[in-house]
Amino acid sequence: MFLKEISFRGYRNLEDNKIFPHENVNVIYGENAQGKTNLLESVWLYTGGHSFRGSKDSELINFGKDFACSECVLNCLRGDIDIKILINKKKRLAKINDVDKGFAARIVGEFKAVVFSPVHLSLVKDGPESRRKLIDTVLCQLKPTYAKILSRYNHTLKQRNALLKDLQYNKSNSIDTLLIWNNKLVEYGAIINKERINLLEILNFKAKEIYKGISSEKEKFNMEYKSSIGFNKDMDINFINKMFTDCLNKNQNIDLKYGTTSVGPHRDDIDILLDDKLAKNFGSQGQQRSCVLAIKMAEAGVMEEISGEKPVILLDDVMSELDASRQNYMMNKMGDWQVFITCCELSVVDRLKVGKVFKVCGGNVREE
Ligand SMILES: Nc1ncnc2c1ncn2[C@@H]1O[C@H](COP(=O)(O)OP(=O)(O)O)[C@@H](O)[C@H]1O
Ligand SMILES: [Mg+2]
Structure with a gap:
């Protein structure tokens, strides 16, 4: 499976935006504290699980806002589905193809992902x-x-x-x-x-x-x-x-x-x-x-x-720690899975077969 579109509103420090990831390798780069991990975290939420950082739901909402929401178009074996996550101060809710699913935990299993941070x-x-x-x-x-x-x-x-x-x-x-x-x-x-x-x-x-x-x-x-x-x-x-x-x-x-x-x-x-x-x-x-x-x-x-479905892989600050041969090994292992990789320096991923590059700066996510 892979994400075709991702959009977010009122999420952490991210500026409201819509992006169109690549089917394979997406590199998200930028300096520290710009919002790279926040972007991965918002993607992870489509699994229906909690933040992988262990944050409370209310912490995911931009300071000063009442709610955050994000939406994706996910291509999977049964075609394209639309997942919406809405976070208010008390609850995290989900919709699939505009049908209310109640608590986000109810959609666990729809979007399959693995995260490593x-x-x-x-x-x-x-x-x-x-x-x-x-x-x-x-x-x-x-x-x-x-x-x-x-x-x-x-x-x-x-x-x-x-x-x-x-x-x-x-x-x-x-x-x-x-x-x-x-x-x-x-x-x-x-x-x-x-x-x-x-x-x-x-x-x-x-x-x-x-x-x-x-x-x-x-x-x-x-x-x-x-x-x-x-x-x-x-x-x-x-x-x-x-x-x-x-x-x-x-x-x-x-x-x-x-x-x-x-x-x-x-x-x-x-x-x-x-x-x-x-x-x-x-x-x-x-x-x-x-x-x-x-x-x-x-x-x-x-x-x-x-x-029978390829999960989406989210790698937060992982590649920079690996030397060239291990990076290659990882990339081969991940084969044709959709991957989101964050890093501080673009040079780190010079060797990778990159699909798309996104730069994150002060919460602004821009495709390069
Ligand atoms: N709820 C929130 N509202 C606004 N900004 C937030 C919120 N939570 C975290 N931040 C900000 O997000 C930034 C950290 O983003 P993060 O994705 O961890 O950075 P990095 O690019 O290093 O991965 C910090 O500047 C932090 O103040
Ligand atoms: Mg980070």
Whole structure:
């Protein structure tokens, strides 16, 4: 898929504008703090997800304005579709072909994209949440049912935790209700686990190969799913169900003591390893970057393989860090995907086969 047109109004520091990106490589260049990342961020919002910078919706609106909106024409397998995103101080809403979809999260899966920006180094460096989010974001874009199950799981988890807290003070509250939440948690949680483990296997397979292409060393890349319950990829869903139920029962007293659910997919992690050692603890800055880049490129490959559609790639400040041979490797990998690349110096991308160049200056985006 590729974006044919993008327009935005009242978005961050960007001047209201409409641009016509190239089907392949689009380079967005300009000095610091001009609005390059803002432009990528506005494109990312067509996925229906939150800002990849972790910003609140209200922060996306130009200072002093009440709302921001952006619109695109997306060419995909079913033809051209028009996506509109409207952000006001309270909500982020979406329309597809002028049909109201309500909250933007409802359109997840329509526009498939992969983004890599310096904030994604958190994938290696930070706690497990960012890694769970990575895998959940891919699954949500690929499978609308997964997004539903995940949201039901999270809802059930909240209810269960609230009940656990309640039971600490109010013993009369029936412990039987806990069993009801347990059953639901297991039903949704087992599916989440199975889907995550399956996807990680495909992702890992691709990322290993890409890591070889973009790293200078000979270290071996690997990812492993760390289930808080002890699941692995060889277990079927019924077995996972049973193990999860047993584990909840076994941990019931601990859960009651702390008023929170101690096991389940919300406590799982993914180990990112180089030569069997955690990249987080032992990887250099460069190795950590290569890990994230490999995972992100693999993510795009998996999306294409499973959905049959080429995702759009957003690379924020990535190319300048790579030498010529790695840039070439990346460009070959991205083949005929639509790519948006930001950089400060145009010379950085001299070697690339560029489709269109956009200069961003003080929020003004101009095609060159
Ligand atoms: N809501 C907003 N309204 C107006 N300007 C904003 C808003 N949010 C961020 N900015 C401005 O956007 C600029 C940063 O843009 P950014 O896209 O991060 O720059 P870069 O070109 O370095 O990627 C800063 O000058 C910042 O003040
Ligand atoms: Mg930037």
